[in-house]
Amino acid sequence: MALRTAEVNMSIDVELTDLAYGGDAVGRYEGRVLFVPGGIPGERVRVEIVEERRGHARANLLEILRPSPERVEPAFPELTNSGCQWQHIAYPAQLTWKAHIVRGLLVRIGKQPDALVHPTIGMPAQIQPWHYRNYAVFTVSSAGEIGFKLMESHDVQDLDECGLLHPALDQVYQLVRHKLMDYFGDTLGEMLQSVTIRGAIGAVSSTVAGMASSSIKAVPTLLILNARPGSMIENPHQLAQELMTIAPGIVGVIIERVGGRYGRVFVGQEYLTDVVLGRRFRISADSFFQVNPIQTSVLVEQAMGMLDPQRSEVVLDGYSGVGLFSTFLASQASRVIAVESQPSAVMDARAGSTLNNQNNITPLEGTLERILSQLHYRRERIDLALVDPPRAGCHPKALQALQTMAPRAICYVSCDPSTLARDIATLCAGNRYRLVAAQPVDMFPQTYHIECVALLVRVGTK
Ligand SMILES: C[S@@+](CC[C@H](N)C(=O)[O-])C[C@H]1O[C@@H](n2cnc3c(N)ncnc32)[C@H](O)[C@@H]1O
Secondary structure, three states: OOOOOOHHOOOEEEEEEEEEOOOOOEEEEEOOOEEEOOOOOOEEEEEEEEEEEEOOEEEEEEEEOOOOEEOOOOOOOOHHHOOOOOEEOOHHHHHHHHHHHHHHHHHHHHOOOOOOOOOEEOOOOOOOOOEEEOOEEEOOOOOEEEEOOOOOOEEEEEOOOOOOOOHHHHHHHHHHHHHHHHHHHHHHHHHHEEEEEEOOOHHHOHHHHHHHOOOOOOEEEEEEEOOOOOOOOOOOHHHHHHHHHHOOEEEEEEOOOOOOOOOOEEEEEEEEEEEOOOOOEEEOOOOOOOHHHHHHHHHHHHHHHHOOOOOOOEEEEEEEOOOOHHHHHHHOOOEEEEEOHHHHHHHHHHHHHHHOOOOOEEEEEHHHHHHHHHHOOOOOOOOOEEEOOOOOOOOOHHHHHHHHHOOOOOEEEOOOOOHHHHHHHHHHHHEEEEEEEEEEEEEOOOOOOOEEEEEEEEEOOO
């Protein structure tokens, strides 16, 4: 039943009972579902309905009538509407809610009524779950503000510091921001579209305390500026040269789309070399790499523990990026076939094999759906598979090929539990695979985003 028009903009009191994937608290009003950003289950709140959609409505929080004991003061309120939707929830509760959401999705979408979901592995207790990122993209608005895009809007939240970036990279951000404002003045918004900062934190420290430390002053850093289409930056080389010297640790400055889509100017290196659990990885500006260095090690350990490749086995690493999982799989297995569609990441994976003295990884460039069908046609054997797709999940043809090639186990690493659940439903249909367990790993504290590793085994395999 749609809400009556009179109910929009009306203020009502509701009990919040759940949290949805997407971050909103959930309540009910006259039998209909209400989504309330900023609420916490267990709270009684006064809200104003602002939007009605088929079967549900969205409401703004006006007043908290009975707060949850899990409510905390946001550390960076300016980030609430640009990504940190859960900073009003105490960190231990964020972890509990993430596991609850994964379980709910696996039951409902994944059709796994008995899904075993382990408690979320959070950031180590001795560090604050902030300043954890090695990578951030800051948008430049046409008015010259620099910061994060606001959710469901094209506006930019102007930020002069960033509570999500590692302290050393936040320092770089602040210096770069001032430099760009000085350099371009009033024309900043006409000239630039975004500024990306990416640092190799694992290259300067391997311990948790070290990786979180604000005493690290110089993290090897790449700075990537995207020129606004149609803009004409005068002497981009000089700008890149000047940016190279403004903060310790900057190893390369890249300006993209200078004078057109393919124009690229760079000074210094075009890539970083990062370290995870003692292995080295080359990461180019366009290649994907995990953004939370402390939790990346945990993710790798979880996936390796679940899959446990044997010496004689051939392992598929699907959506392999620069070869993060391939590298660890290759130390245990006979061979790893690494499939990745982004050319720069495939080149990085090749370079990474050399850096780590590994000769049993075969990086293949192309989509997993296409390459798997070729491998199947050539009757290649795959004993185990790891897949780590983007948020959209696996292509249906890739899932179909996996079912046909029937590896004894599949480790599915996912950054979106709703597509994970959908793909698990497909893989388990027809009783071909069964879900053993899912393990959420918190890569994105203060946000509703959930990383999860799930193990599926072929039915009939011990
Ligand atoms: C979530 S990232 C995972 C990368 C890597 N496993 C890691 O942890 O660093 C997903 C990767 O899949 C790649 N990709 C996207 N669509 C693809 C497709 N259809 N086939 C193969 N790779 C794809 C992206 O370029 C990206 O590198």
